Amino acid sequence: MANSWSDCMPAEARRTEVSLAIAGSGGTGVMTIGELLLATAASSGLYGLMTRSYGPQIRGGESACFLRLGRAPFDKQADMIDLLAVLDWHNIERFQEELMLTPGAWALCEETETFPRPELVQQAALHPIGWKVLLAHVEGGKGRLSALVFGTLCHLLGLPRTAALKALADRFRDHGDAAVEANSRVFKAGWEWAAREWGDAPFGIVGTGALPHGACPPASGVAPSPVAIGPLPGPQARGQTPRADAQKGVSPPASPLPWLLTGNQGIVIGSLVAGLDFFAGYPITPSSEIMEELSHYLARREGVVIQAEDELAAVNMAIGASFGGKKAMTATSGPGFSLMAEGLGLALMAETPFVVVDVQRVGPSTGIATKTEQSDLWAALGSSHGDNPRVVLAPSSVRGCIELSIQAFNLAERLKLPVILLSDQFLAGRTETLDPVPLDAIAADQRRLTDEVSASGRRFAAWDEAVSPMPLPGTPGEEYIAESTEHSPRGWPTSSYQVHRSQSMRRLSKLEPLSEQEGWIEFLGDPAACLGIMAWGSTGGVVREVVHVLRARGTPVKGIIPHLLYPTQPKVMQPLLENLDTLYVVELSAMQQFRHYLQAFYRLPPTVISIARAGGMPFRTAEVLEAMKLGSEQQIAHSEDL
Amino acid sequence: MANSWSDCMPAEARRTEVSLAIAGSGGTGVMTIGELLLATAASSGLYGLMTRSYGPQIRGGESACFLRLGRAPFDKQADMIDLLAVLDWHNIERFQEELMLTPGAWALCEETETFPRPELVQQAALHPIGWKVLLAHVEGGKGRLSALVFGTLCHLLGLPRTAALKALADRFRDHGDAAVEANSRVFKAGWEWAAREWGDAPFGIVGTGALPHGACPPASGVAPSPVAIGPLPGPQARGQTPRADAQKGVSPPASPLPWLLTGNQGIVIGSLVAGLDFFAGYPITPSSEIMEELSHYLARREGVVIQAEDELAAVNMAIGASFGGKKAMTATSGPGFSLMAEGLGLALMAETPFVVVDVQRVGPSTGIATKTEQSDLWAALGSSHGDNPRVVLAPSSVRGCIELSIQAFNLAERLKLPVILLSDQFLAGRTETLDPVPLDAIAADQRRLTDEVSASGRRFAAWDEAVSPMPLPGTPGEEYIAESTEHSPRGWPTSSYQVHRSQSMRRLSKLEPLSEQEGWIEFLGDPAACLGIMAWGSTGGVVREVVHVLRARGTPVKGIIPHLLYPTQPKVMQPLLENLDTLYVVELSAMQQFRHYLQAFYRLPPTVISIARAGGMPFRTAEVLEAMKLGSEQQIAHSEDL
Amino acid sequence: MAPLQPKDYLSEQKPIWCPGCGDFGVLNALTVAFAALELPPEKLAVISGIGCSSRMPGYVHSYGFHGIHGRALPIATGLKLARPDLTVIVTIGDGDAYSIGGNHFVHAVRRNLDLTCLIMDNRIYGMTRGQVSATTPLGDRTSTTPYGSIEPPLAPLVLALAAGATFAARGASWEPKRLAALIEQGIRHRGFSVIDVLSPCVIFRPEDRTDLRDHITRIGEEHQAQDRFEAMREAAADDGRRLGIFYVEARSTYWDDWQATTRAAKSQMVGIAGLDAIVARYVRRET
Amino acid sequence: MAPLQPKDYLSEQKPIWCPGCGDFGVLNALTVAFAALELPPEKLAVISGIGCSSRMPGYVHSYGFHGIHGRALPIATGLKLARPDLTVIVTIGDGDAYSIGGNHFVHAVRRNLDLTCLIMDNRIYGMTRGQVSATTPLGDRTSTTPYGSIEPPLAPLVLALAAGATFAARGASWEPKRLAALIEQGIRHRGFSVIDVLSPCVIFRPEDRTDLRDHITRIGEEHQAQDRFEAMREAAADDGRRLGIFYVEARSTYWDDWQATTRAAKSQMVGIAGLDAIVARYVRRET
């Protein structure tokens, strides 16, 4: 069968990356294929990013995965799909919004199936394949469509056959040798059929095991993001491995075995590195994976995990454990985060450190549990009554999830207050290929206890950096009461306004050193550019890519991605904003929470333009570029007029 | 006995107002005396404001009340105390922070008691009185110290004796004639003793029944606030009494019987006027009074009040009742408000209107239950995950509590969303004398139902003003599901990002007309002034007084007090800010929540100076004036640098 | 008009439940009970929280509220107090009812408003993919108890009876006819009816399809306890796999008592005159 | 060192309780029990919520947490899991325990961690000045039930037993010696001990001083039920004014079971090597 496309894309685009989607109904193995491809690519030196999408049925419903593979690390999905494999057409329209195909993309499907939704693939070249027939001819082939499609795709993508077979064997090892062998046979049938049909690797990427040649497939048209996330130096810890050392270790090593991790898994790793002892949580999508994974691993590391009766209990259990001297965490998503508001205030007042992860999803209320948004920012800053000077961190990649989890614990323990780590579904649910992070090189702070100096009668007094040491229950002579009501330096309840005033100022001043610390604001592009673009969290990915594209086009531009949202950092941020005329603020919040946050705390350039919309789908690079070309965001959100 | 002060205050200061404090331990009748004075003053044509302060013991502990009496309405306490009556000295140091005495103030006390804390009254002229002896000489005088002191004070203040006796009789009517008579006898003893001792009314106010003459008592040194709170026109209601009419009625009538109400009572009255049907709540200081009062009255007006098991239940009960077609409310304070975060999001998403009152108190966490603060602003704006475009209203006087409660219901019902009414302990707990508000002149909106037009299949579609009518359960053919998850215009759950996007925009656009409506921002002083001062909520009172003082000194100044905090009102606010060079932002929040809110949403003048501190005590006028004279707030809070 | 058939109580929404999910049987039983009681859809309100089970309101043709996780009972309480004329049914999961919503459950039971509460108890968190619930059997491995659950499962009907339930029953989703009869009785009961429904999750507890089915026992009509504590014993028997109505008590509802205690106060202060009277009381109170 | 006396367990804070408040007796009993058990203050943690009763930790010389309303039990749960070596006592009010914190109460009981929970039950909200509580007798007028309370009071010990309590007792604040003995037994009990303490509020329920005192009955040692349901009957008798220990059961605690089920897993993946192993599993899992 001949290729139906004729228009060749520029060579450099096609060589550096490729994007594909696989869709099908329950049990067809959509996710298995995606994960196998990612693993095979990783062991062949290719980076990748995979996102997953499910229909509303809990199990057995339709699902789709989206892969982007290439020679540099990714932290966003591809704008468009070059290659689509449809395992069956059932309910595929559910993914319509996510399935933007490159003009001339290929769509593989079963040739005997009717093809009900032409509008879904209208720009694509349809490649009906006799998968059923092929399977029937392989011994033990029945029910192994995923291995067959995997084989076909591996060939199309120019992935090395040995690596693919290894990945397959790893995957099915637990199913026994027979399963591994049957799958290998099916794989080979798929591979060989593709080789016969299309010759060598029409979607291959330069430098992969099998170089592409001959064919000229479409490409997503967007260059990869070469900007690595800068290390985030933490504040100096007292009497510990200097942080600087730790951070140096983060630069990409030449490890032969890259990591494949989701953002949630990154948080699991990071929190374990930080020395997590205690986790209490309540299930909620898309954060549950954190608790589930910790349920496995924390017990093996002498820690405790408890599923609480609700989020109110979870947050207060974490606080109780922290009072007991343990590093404690909870993780949740929007609705659970709302329920934790009162607990956050308690931890602030009682100065019991802990970390809460909020994996944001579409809101308000129960919203859309499986889709991403960045609309919990105001809640992270403002939830819980009263003045709550707390720390809010926001990673923008899986590596950031690891690093900022460690920082979160360090800051919590050092400042003795709650730290909020704002992740989101897009970070949490995607699998990224990343270079290994040398975990032993990152220092985890230990809590400053009263071992050396007594806090007796001064538990809530102003010490150096306003933070007093914390007595460990069990220590004689250091007994104190952690107080939720306003209290004297000794910890006794008071209704004195003078005491309240000085304690409020002390709680605020705990954040001062951090607010001036360098290294929390990622900056990329041209320092002298007049054009700036800013985002936070997972939307950082699109900003990196936009900066790359614009600079490739010769437009000087500056990208800014803050990873510490509170305390704010005027002394660090303001110089970065100095020479900007125009600042684009990109965010997944219809209310423009980030833009208003920036206005509240920073002096912004004369023109500020929001590229803001409700979530549900991460930004595409083209979407942002288009909005910038318009020079105004009216199609995306409100105008820049206040 | 002769007066010990010699320095006469300017006559006009002394004539327009007087301030006094009464302190004593449990059972001495401190509050009774204060309330009797307020009532007597009111029926003599004097306005007044009384605040209360208690020690930590629930009952029987020390307490103090603070009164300000004068010829114009007040909405803040006096800066300093001219006249102090100490019923006993037990634990009086608890009130040290609140007891700032005017130089040369009078302090009355029992002559046989030792006087343990000279520093408390060092600037005052001490007047030990033989109260015990006097009481012993009156028939039935035992245990009636409060009537005796009331008598003494009435004379000192020049309050009419008949009015005082009437107030006394009203107060003790339920105790029987004997009690009334005994109290009257004691009162007269106190009055006559004072008359003998000091002649006529040394603390009298011009125009009161008994004119002051002879003596020249000290005065608090600050002029009264003559600026009445402007009427707050509400948006046009469809098919109802035009709002304009309603609002006209608010101008002070010449009623012979002024009202004495706390802010909480104002909210009770307002919500009843608005047509409240259903109240669910959970006790919490200082909001409980609202539930307690409604428990009495709502049943008498065919409504229902339920004390829920917690605030999570309370807010969801209100939502359920609203779904059933009733006007619903809950009231709480900080900690309870934090627990209501998730419910607020539900009401927003399901578009079930209701009103939540948050009577702010000192935070964070359990803070100080009985003291005021303005630190729930960020929580009101940002609590609950996701984009929550809701309405936030903030009264700044007792009259405002009445009016804004009505508006709160009207807006909730019209826009079908939750409305937050941010009161605070200073508003809630003080008793103000105010001119009667003609309640029948204020129109209460009715919910727009599907009587005239069907919402079938379009309950969550964009209608005119983006708000669809709401079917009343029981109406055939209009059945629908109120949905907490994102939903189509018909109300079916969806995970489509396009639908989420358009529904998010629709929810936002519901607020647009309100954001442009005039009448929500109180403005006072000189329109062309370069100097501005802004505050919200109960701190509005001090701004009114500062504007008055500055203008009296010849300094042009503009005061701005927004009563609608969300949606923001750029079109209305921006012109008010236009010609300002310097804006002082006054608030009781150490984190400067209001200032940052203003920066987030408005273009502020070149110099913005925070006069911000933790709560616990309302601002004194002199405190603000002093901070302004400094030209920078460093002693109060941070500098104006970002 | 012809009487409504069970199918007339189905909405047009297609359930998202996995094929074989027990909740289909509950939907079926609900529609049968509604038809048997000839309830007009517009006088019916189905209220839920969040979970697979809590999707129920969307599938019933009636008014409804798909609320937030754990808070269905307060929503239903507010609705019923506002609108005693409506028939209010609460359809929630074991997570909704016994874990996050446990406090509302206890207090709603105690309050004894005329509500019917169906708990689709699949002994697991279905919607969030298989975490332990308050009714998961001891020792079971779930996605959050990889080493086996160590919290003894709650006995929900014992808890309900301890909180003062006036109607406590258990049914099974695989017997929709019997379940419909239970629901019918629950709705007819004046007061708060607790109906714990064994409704297996075929995905995360596939073993329950047989494990539950093969071990159920029934309480006979004649055994129905007149004593609360005996009823608890029955309800706890056979590890909570005994079906039937365990306890019924005729007691005035919260609404009855509200009416009775406030009757004298009612209509005393209506209209603007009532408002004036209230203000007058405040003014007097302060004198 | 001389053994500690009860007074050595008093802190320097002066209680804010009204003169005559029942909570003084509870504080007294606590210190007597601590001294009898010779508990070192530094190994003791007293955890509370918010209310008059919940002021307790401030008055005890030990570690402590004066938490937020209703959440004392989760705080104590986290602490005890983190620090099984500490003796953790929870001292809360009826509002804390049975109203806002009702869900945590049920689940803490079910979990059976080794905690001792004292509920100072004054059948009213003291701190907020006299609103109805979950244990206020039916018909009583309170500041939020001016027409009389219409919610039947909860029977807290019945509820606790329904949730699986392994130690359920009731004492009275006006008998500090007996109460101290109960507390001592509660602390000695391995598992979650519920001690409901009648602790009258002299301000908002002055009638309780006599009403309760004059109507108490006692369960004899010999009557102590070995059967949970019989124990409930006893605990509910005399409108909850019967004192004594109603039920004790030796059952492994949550911590015992956590240890037992995770023993094999423990120390498998410690240190940096363990981290590497975990990462390796993720990487493999994805292939």
Ligand SMILES: Cc1ncc(C[n+]2csc(CCOP(=O)(O)OP(=O)(O)O)c2C)c(N)n1
């Ligand atoms: C406040 C909050 N916490 C957690 C969740 C996540 N969540 C959704 S459904 C559910 C539990 C589902 O279990 P169950 O109530 O038993 O219903 P099922 O799905 O088993 O029918 C949870 C924890 C949520 N939506 N909201």
Ligand SMILES: Cc1ncc(C[n+]2csc(CCOP(=O)(O)OP(=O)(O)O)c2C)c(N)n1
């Ligand atoms: C979340 C929250 N809701 C309400 C309150 C107000 N509040 C303080 S104590 C209390 C109840 C007190 O009753 P109880 O627990 O019985 O203790 P008591 O004072 O009677 O000893 C309440 C409702 C609060 N502090 N926090």
Ligand code: SF4
């Ligand atoms: S996951 Fe279980 S409970 Fe949920 S729909 Fe599927 S089978 Fe039913």
Ligand code: SF4
């Ligand atoms: S109000 Fe009641 S419970 Fe509170 S301290 Fe006083 S007597 Fe005790």
Ligand SMILES: [Mg+2]
């Ligand atoms: Mg379930």
Ligand SMILES: [Mg+2]
């Ligand atoms: Mg109590």
